[in-house]
Amino acid sequence: MPRPDPDRDHDEGGGALRRLLANRVVVITGRLTDRRTTRAAAELMTLNAEGDGPVTLYLNCPEGELDAAFTLADTVELMTVEVTADCRGRLGGPPLVVFAVADRRVCSAHATFRLGEPQASLSGRAQEIDAQADALRAQVDRLVACIAEACGRSPDQVANDMRSGRILDAEQAMAYGLVHQIAQRTPHATDADRSQP
Numbered sequence: 001m002p003r004p005d006p007d008r009d010h011d012e013g014g015g016a017l018r019r020l021l022a023n024r025v026v027v028i029t030g031r032l033t034d035r036r037t038t039r040a041a042a043e044l045m046t047l048n049a050e051g052d053g054p055v056t057l058y059l060n061c062p063e064g065e066l067d068a069a070f071t072l073a074d075t076v077e078l079m080t081v082e083v084t085a086d087c088r089g090r091l092g093g094p095p096l097v098v099f100a101v102a103d104r105r106v107c108s109a110h111a112t113f114r115l116g117e118p119q120a121s122l123s124g125r126a127q128e129i130d131a132q133a134d135a136l137r138a139q140v141d142r143l144v145a146c147i148a149e150a151c152g153r154s155p156d157q158v159a160n161d162m163r164s165g166r167i168l169d170a171e172q173a174m175a176y177g178l179v180h181q182i183a184q185r186t187p188h189a190t191d192a193d194r195s196q197p
Helices: 011-022 034-050 066-078 096-100 126-151 155-164 170-176 191-195
Strands: 025-029 055-061 083-092 104-107 112-114 167-169
Parallel strands (some): 083 104
Antiparallel strands (some): 112 167
């Protein structure tokens, strides 16, 4: 008997995914990998080509790969429709750049953000390691510059906050300039409300 593929959408998940895309919503949860970035970038580009309405990108990525984050950030920047990035949960490390380049940045009241330097392992001969380290430093500088520009902060301050692994709650992220708006809970109608004329 064949085993289910954990990376493949099941019928129920596929149906939910189709409904989200029909509402111009893309969701990314977990570590931001090349595979997740490829799927999300394809969905974003499809929505961009299919209509003029805004797109919402829900992010819950506490960590991720630097190359994957820049690929997705570049995709968001090339969108011709408005993109709202909405953090529901945790967002940290390289995936912050995806959030930072969005036209609008929203989060839930309990969201947390971690300014952190990307982790990397280098291998090879000494010269190769030096070249990889130089390339990594250039990418980290670009990451810092993107976040600094989005937040209206100096690159030095953002770099220092990333080195220390600074954590921001929703209110602190808004004060920092990373978030434009904290989503408010929508009250649900009660039975008493529904029965009144």
